[in-house]
Amino acid sequence: MTATLLVLLLLSQSDSAERETRQRAVSAQLAFRGALREVSGSTRRISGELARLKASSRGLASGNGVFLRYADYGVTQLRWMEAQLAAATRLANAASEVEDPDMQLALLRVAGPRLEAAMVGSLLLAVWLDFLNLADVALRQQLHPVETLFADMWRRQEMLEPTMTALSSREHGQVEAAAQDVPPLVGHLTSEFAATVERMRVAAENLQKVLLLKEAIETVTMLSTMRLSLPSMHPSAPTLVGIGLAVGGDGVMMGTRIVVSAEWVELVRHLVRAGVLSLPVVSAAVRIQAGQAMLARAHGELPRGVREALGDGPKVRAMHETGKAGAGMSEPPRHHVLPKEFREWFEKRGFTGEMDVDQFCVKLERAHHEAIHGGGNWKLGRTWPGEWNRMIMKALQDAELRLGRLLTRNEVLDIVAERMKVYKIPMNFTPWGGQ
Known part of the structure; x- marks a missing residue:
């Protein structure tokens, strides 16, 4: 009788563990598809904006169209992001068709770096789009010397290139390292953006031009990665952007609206805990979206409450250990x-x-x-x-x-x-x- 009860107990524990694994796989699958939809929505918006800029006969596309090379650069970067998202979608579909729940999770982990690269890349590309729109405004209203504007855009493209190359490499180590370099890069570009806006404001000859500039820049930054990092405009001009930050009781960064929404936190919590997304990459995305207060932090640092909200814990950290190679020893076979x-x-x-x-x-x-x-x-x-x-x-x-x-x-x-x-x-x- 005792042996029978023991067998039944073991079978019950086995069934319970299997149900838990299956539930974890289903949750990860749903979260992954939610994250895919969000990043895909961002790339579609960027694609539409790039097409609009290229199709216009004024601004960026005016004259001999020399500035269109910078829009073309954005289109080139968008292609690899869309390819990564398509591949991640195919892997997610394959995962959903496999019977074994552990293999389902394993396939999602294969897809994870592709989603990470596209997610961080789209944030950086949104910044580039802001500069393209700003250049478009400057050229339309003649508020910035053309030669200086062209040289500045060239210099910024060179700043983006190494990070974009690493993100598009499909090598997880390079993607993770590049992602952690993105927040300080966005911070620097945000400062340049604000300085350029101020120079354009000063160049405006009258109140009407200032109001047109304000309206144009608000449109530029409406969906901007930098929207929470830009300072207010000069007191003599209408307010442009300027949002204070605080940390909510659950550790989630808040502004005048939730910066990192509860829905987004719930998505990445599942994916981080399942080992599909790495915490350093997610942390970089949070720091970018949380504004200047977080961009200034050292690599990977987030308030403890934010880390816990994203699913940080010993098991998660162990899942992404670099192993002996990280300590200078040979890479495991x-x-x-x-x-x-x-x-x-x-x-x-x-x-x-x-x-x-x-x-x-x-x-x-x-x-x-x-x-x-x-x-x-x-x-x-x-x-x-x-x-x-x-x-x-x-x-x-x-x-x-x-x-x-x-x-x-x-x-x-x-x-x-x-x-x-x-x-x-x-x-x-x-x-x-x-x-």
């Missing part, structure tokens, strides 16, 4: 859970593009990596039936023999997920880097 020597076999079953076998690598301690391959000598290891590559291919091929057809991509992933749990391989994929 990366294990292809889909054996790369069978790349063609996997490609025939749908593993191409962002689902290529090189996306399904796991960092393992050297001893663990050698153990699953049958020891340090890989040739001898292949003679052991339990060696990972030999075992997984046999399991997949046996499944196809039973079904009498090729496995679908999702069926392959479910079988792989089951074997990864048996071999105690963490379901936390990282792209192959050639190590």
Whole structure:
């Protein structure tokens, strides 16, 4: 009787743990799609504004159109962001079709860096759009020397280029490092923007031009990344922007409206805790949106209440540890859970593009990596039936023999997920880097 009760208890705990994992996967999936919609909405607005600026016959597009190269630069940056969002969407769709909840979360983590890059990139591109709109106003109303304006835009583009290149790299380490550099960059650009607006205000010849300038700049900054960082205009002119900040009881930054909304916090809380988004990247986004008071802080620093609201905790921090490589030691080996020597076999079953076998690598301690391959000598290891590559291919091929057809991509992933749990391989994929 005691043994029976023990078995029932263990089964109950197992069912409860499985339900919790499935619920976590569903929550992460919904949150991920919500974040995708938000970033996609931002890129669509930017795309519309860029198209409007290029189509106009005045301002930025007037004369010989020499300033249009800066709008074209924005369009070029927008392309890679849209490509990243499209790939992230495809990965999210693939995750929703897989049966195993741990594999669902693992696929969302593969998509995470793509969403991070597009999210931070769109914030920076919104700043660039502000400068394009400002240049458009200056050219329309002749409020700034053309040669100086052109040189300033060129210099700012050069300031953006290294960060944009890193964000578009698809390498998570570069994306995370670049994201943490974005807040001080936005802070510097915000100061330049405010200084340029002031020079334009002084250049306005009469009150009517000042009022036109005010109206134009308010339109420019309505959806601006910098809207909470810009100072008020000179007292002699109408107020432009100027919003005080405070920290609410739950640690969420507040202005005259909620800067980081409760809905956004809830989205990223799920994604940070699930390891889909990294806290340093989310923190950078919060600092950018929270205004000048937060832009001045050192890398990664947020008030404790804000960090906790975003889901910070020991488990989250452990999920993004750099490992021994961060302490100057060699990088742990990366294990292809889909054996790369069978790349063609996997490609025939749908593993191409962002689902290529090189996306399904796991960092393992050297001893663990050698153990699953049958020891340090890989040739001898292949003679052991339990060696990972030999075992997984046999399991997949046996499944196809039973079904009498090729496995679908999702069926392959479910079988792989089951074997990864048996071999105690963490379901936390990282792209192959050639190590």
